[in-house]
Amino acid sequence: KQEVTQIPAALSVPEGENLVLNCSFTDSAIYNLQWFRQDPGKGLTSLLLIQSSQREQTSGRLNASLDKSSGRSTLYIAASQPGDSATYLCAVILENQGAQKLVFGQGTRLTINP
Amino acid sequence: NAGVTQTPKFHILKIGQSMTLQCTQDMNHNYMYWYRQDPGMGLKLIYYSVGAGITDKGEVPNGYNVSRSTTEDFPLRLELAAPSQTSVYFCASSQTGGWNGYTFGSGTRLTVV
Secondary structure, eight states: OOOEEEEOSEEEEETTOOEEEEEEESOOOOSEEEEEEEOTTOOEEEEEEEETTOSEEEETTEEEEEETTTTEEEEEEOSOOGGGOEEEEEEEEEOOTTOOEEEEOOOEEEEEEO | OOOEEEEOSEEEEOTTOOEEEEEEESSOOSEEEEEEEOTTSOEEEEEEEEETTEEEEOSOOTTEEEOOSSSSBOOEEEOSOOGGGOEEEEEEEESSTTTTOOEEOOOEEEEEO
């Protein structure tokens, strides 16, 4: 059974710092991996999608990497801002009988202090 | 383009009552999913559908039912609500079953008392 773990569970850093969020998964046979952002009481916003054949994706100050062989992904946030405060969820996509399904980690709750 | 729309946003249900959570998408996606999120936890898959008329169970289907009569709609039915079903429910859709990622609705916060 695929399990996804995110470390740390919570992180608090001062504004302007660069930071890394970690995601690990137990089965490397994934279809792709997606990082989401969730604001309190809100839905999920897709940040980056890394397909299984790719090693990284970038969007603005965000960079996500994927190492399937070691079962790891990282989300790098450069020059953090208070507006980056949210919960970040990592999800791997498994192929199952023609319907890919997401398996989520528990998330990292990020607080950026002004 | 509205994306994935869920109604209601909030609801309080009494134990033993039933209700339907609505989910509609206007992107002509074949794949649709229902997840639940408990406090401090990741999302768990309840049911999914690969197209109109086709549904299947996910990880935590007990106490729920779904139907998919059209491409656009994927309602989730709670029968005989229990306190353990207090959660936030998210509907999601995908065009290619995940290759291009997923789009999520804003969620329904359900409390069973």
